[in-house]
Amino acid sequence: MKKPVMTLLATGVAVALSLTACGGAASSSSTAASGGKELDGLTGVIGAKDFSEQFILAHITSLVLNAHGANTTTNTSVVGSANVRTAFETGQFAGYWEYTGTSWITYNKQTTPIKDKAEMFKAVKDVDAKKGIAWLDPAPLNNTYAFAIREDKAKELGIKSMSDVAKLPASEQTFCMESEFSTRDDGWPGLKKEYGLSPNAKVSMLDTGVIYTATQKGQDCNFGEVFETDGRIPALKLQVMDDDKKFFPVYQGALTIKSDLLAKYPAIADVMSKVSPKLTTEVMQKLNAKADVDGDDPADVAKEWLTSEGLI
Structure with a gap:
């Protein structure tokens, strides 16, 4: 989602894009129950950024499209948001899941986030439409930044919001964060100012994965x-x-595809409209936990969830 964008190296992109059949679900059409043939003739690769949530979403998309007559595969091998976007824009991917905040800030160079999620989505949809990119209706999930604390500690301190955090003694205002977040306008400097956090708040810089355990x-x-x-x-x-x-930008997820492909296969939107509304932040947390905590294969996580929801 909001991982540091890699420097776009021509050779690296060429290698990454050549892997369009790697890490995918080439067998999706044979494993998915038939849901109709309205997408018969649709082929292509569903891309993903390099983290579990994206892998799961790519497999969900490929499996459900294939259940309606398509013959798609997935590619979870391309590293870096910029490379994935390039693969999509150059036709290597038929589609992939993107986040409103990422498109607005990173790809469209808009420095001022829009706080209302519906207005944010419309703005991103409109600006990307000029590039031939269609955003399907978004999922409720919002993969935005946040600060978390142990449940028992939150209860002990009697806090539920960032405004509550700002009222704590400076000794309790201790934060772990990534180095990039510590310098971003939509990160620590802006957050500290917005909420009036203590100037004596303690900050520790850690790698992303370590932050959760710390x-x-x-x-x-x-x-x-x-x-x-x-x-x-x-x-x-x-x-x-x-x-x-509402300091942090909205990072609402949605499937993005090329506008001409959607015009040719409008049923893509109909099929995905039965899937996306079910993908809430809470549901995505549970699916991500199966991959990141339990170690399950994202393809299996996707198939099990679609089956349990009666979508394939």
Whole structure:
């Protein structure tokens, strides 16, 4: 989602894009129950960024499209948001799941986020339409930044929101975060100013994966920078602090495809409209936990969920 964007190296992209059949679900059409043939003739690759949520979403998409007559595969081998977007724009991918905040800020160079999620989605949809990119109706999930704390510690301190955090003594305002987040306008500097956090707040810089366990231990910090749909939040019994001033940009997820492909196969939108509304932040947390906590294969996670929902 909001991982650091890689430098776009021509050779690296060429290698990555050549892997369009790797890491995919070439057997999706044979494993999915038939749901109709309205997408007969649709072929292509569903791409993904390099983290579990994206892998799961790519497999969900490929499996459900194939259940309606398509013959798609997945590619979970391309590394870096910029490379995935390039693969999509140059026709290597038929589609992939993107986040509104990423497109708005990273790809369209808009420095001011839109706080209302419906207005944000419309703005991103309109600006990307000029590039021949269609956004299908979004899922409710919002994979945005957040700060979390141990559930028992939150109860002890009597806090539920970032405004509550700002009222704590400076000694309790201890934070773990990535180095990139610490300098971003939509990260620590802006958050500290927006909520009036203590100038004496303690900040520890850690790698993304370490932040979750450090927050759960509570030794380096009370509050850890997390992504709201991460499955480790419920697994580690963390509580997300409500961003009550809506400081963080909205990162609502949706399937993006080329406009001409949607015009040729409008039933894609109909098929996905039965899937996307079910993908809430809470549902995505559970699916991500199966991959990141339990170690399940994202393709299996996707198939099991679609089957349980009666979608394939």
